[in-house]
Amino acid sequence: VYIYIDDIIIASKNIEEYLKYIKIVLDILNKVYVYILVEKSFIAYLLVKLFSYIVNGERVAKMDDRIAIFKKLKFPNILKTLE
Numbered sequence: 001v002y003i004y005i006d007d008i009i010i011a012s013k014n015i016e017e018y019l020k021y022i023k024i025v026l027d028i029l030n031k032v033y034v035y036i037l038v039e040k041s042f043i044a045y046l047l048v049k050l051f052s053y054i055v056n057g058e059r060v061a062k063m064d065d066r067i068a069i070f071k072k073l074k075f076p077n078i079l080k081t082l083e
Contacts, residue, residue: 001024
C-alpha cells in the first residue's frame with residue numbers, strides 16, 4: 001500500500017491479496033472517520049499512470065509524453081518564416 005498526498009495505491013500479486021489489502025485500508029480509514037467517494041475510486045485496474053510512469057502487473061515504465069510532444073513541434077528555421 002502506497003500513499004501520496006490524497007492518493008492511496010494498493011498493489012498486489014493476486015486478486016485475493018488485493019482484496020485483503022482493500023479491506024484492511026478501508027477498515028483503517030473507517031476507524032479514523034475518513035471516507036472515500038466511490039465515484040472517484042479506481043479499483044482493480046490492470047494498468048495505471050502514476051507520476052509520469054506506467055505501472056502494470058509486469059513492470060514499471062517511464063512515460064516520455066512531455067518529451068514526445070516537444071519532439072513533434074515544428075519550429076521555424078529562418079527569420080522570414082517568423083514574420
